[in-house]
Amino acid sequence: MSHPRELDGSRLHDWAARAVTELSARRAEINALNVFPVPDADTGSNMAHTMEAALAEVEKLTGSPDAAAVAGALAVGSVRGARGNSGLVLSQVLRAVADSASNGCVDGGSIARSLILAVQLVDRAIAEPVEGTVITVLRAAAVAAESCDAAGGTLHQVVTAAVEAGRTALANTPSQLEVLREAGVVDAGGTGFLVLLETLLAEIEGTAVHETPRVAPAAPAPDLEVTFFYSGDLDLLQTRISPLGDSLVIARADDTSGRVHIHSRDAGQVIETAYATGQVSDLRLEVLPDAPQVDAPRRVVVAVTPPGSVAELYREAGAIVVAPGEDVVSRILSQVRSSRAQELILLPNGLLDRRQLVSVERATHAFEQTFTIVPTGRLVTGIAALSVHDADAPIGVAAYTMTEAATAMRTDIVPTTLNGSVEDAVSGICRDMLATGGEHVILLTGTEVDVEKLSEDLGVEVLAFPADGLGHLVEIGVE
Structure with a gap:
């Protein structure tokens, strides 16, 4: 089934209407989850009211407004009508969407950028953000969307990645916040935010929200080798199908025709895209044998360092480096997620404050990885710790040895x-x-x-x- 590559003003309007309907329908459910920061049972009501205010602002527009106009109206309406802490968070998410849609286009890249920006806006808006709440779910979705977009993902793929990461993060919120664990619930604000993502995915897929699967994804489809002869704009075809697989080769017969070869687990989308772009003949499919499984690294060491020569020194010693800055937490989590490592050792090197350390530690729960901080107060102590890291030792032993080296200096x-x-x-x-x-x-x-x-x-x-x-x-x- 084909999906839109971008959302126009009409589809954004429809998404907002879906979100209002779904938040209103689940108002009581989300209210019942509301035990933090105070059990006032109003998160569902506040988010529904805020989204209703956003939709009302859109419906004041006349003519056929484009995506930028609709997104801008959603932002204005939500900020003006925001109710409660959860409503304020929702308004910042919609503000980020408006900022990313300013060029009139909402595609996968726009969604990824808007989620990353939303993390920054929400983090700035809340005096003391607490992990295990909506900020954790938002950040996990943003990191997943950014990674998918960087890999060339489509709008549908980016939003799907965000939804899946958001669900995992939401399910893990009780492990990060004791009050949720004691009540046996997940975070209410995170649930409401996930409704926004799920309704967006439903709008892209043209399905009802309740049809969105809420279980673990099935085993991936087999990898297929797709080959065909193509006549038309070869550069355009390459741009459109390259995100759908790998091993793409186009043997050009001339400027407008050639034989195309690609490996893909979404062969149907490849074929549909090719037919929609030009003329296809001599189409052949072959199931490829399963590729050998390459294990993800068991452990990675992430070091916070300023860019330049000292960062290169850490890289040569085997660390992944992240520069300090306002969005350092998101960038650390992005590196962690993309590494797919089971274990993480963080060297803060005196460049993260306590709040950032807490955010990283709790946010890693969303990715179900073992996380340890080695107390390196300066860059030079980080080098001492890294020099004694034993990748074969259990993480507790490795972290203990590294801590000894750092504190002895x-x-x-x-x-x-x-x-x-x-x-x-x-x-x-x-x-x-x-x-x-x-x-x-x-x-x-x-x-x-x-x-x-x-x-x-x-x-x-x-x-x-x-x-x-x-x-x-x-x-x-x-x-």
Whole structure:
């Protein structure tokens, strides 16, 4: 079955109407789930009212408004009519959709961008976001949508990925929030947000919302080799079918015809797209043998580092690096999800605050992965921890060994403002630190340091690594 590649104003309007109908129908159900932050049983009512206000604003539009106009009206109506905490969250989601639809098109990329932006807006709007609530479900959906879009997914594929990730995250909210666990319920706001996603998927598929499967997906369809001779715009065909499979080869007979070869688990969509794009002949299908299963890495180490030479140093040591910033939590989770690893060790390196650490730890529950934080307070202690990581050891043992290495290292910095030379400052700090013992000095430096002279003066081994973006001249570690 074919699905629209983008949503126009009419379809966005229809989605909003579906969402109002579904939220209204499930109002009592969602109200009954409402036990956090206070059990006032109004989340379902608030979200339904907010969505009704958004739809009412759209229905004030005249003519045939495009997607940008409809999305803008949804945002304005929801912000003005937002009721309760859950309504405010919903309004920020619709505001993000409007921002991403500003060019008049709502496709898979627009949905992915809107969900990522919604995470940022909601995180900013709530003074103290709590994991195990709607923010967790929203973030999981955003990460999945972004990953799918980056892989060339269609609108339908992006929204499907978001729905599936949202369901998993919602099911895991009781493991993140004790009050939900004690009440035996999932988060009410997360449930309401999932209704938005499910009604969007239903609108794209042209089905009733209740027909959306709520069970684990069936085994994937077999991989098929699809070959055919094609006449028409070859570049357009390549653009349209490349997201539908792999091993795509187009052997061109001339500028407008050629034989096409692709492996796909969605052969029907490939064939339908080809016929809709040009002329197809000599169509052949063959079931491919199952590909050998390549196991995902059992464990990944994610390090938060500034971009540049120090990030490259961490990569060479085997870590996945993420730059600090406003959306660092989402980017960490995106890396975790795309790695498909069973275990995660995070090196914060003093670049994450407590709130961000809590958000990452609890949000990883949505992906059902084992998560451990090694307390690295500086970049240099992160390097010490990473240097002793044993990928074959159980994660608890590996994290313990890494923590020992990190906490055994004493650290200091040379600030950007100082009296005298950098070498003199480094030498003086190192002498003070070595007075209580130590055999090695590690320097992360954004400026040149005479390592041989320093090693000779101190009488210990000195290792120096270039590091830009530190926020200070030199970072020193003694062990």
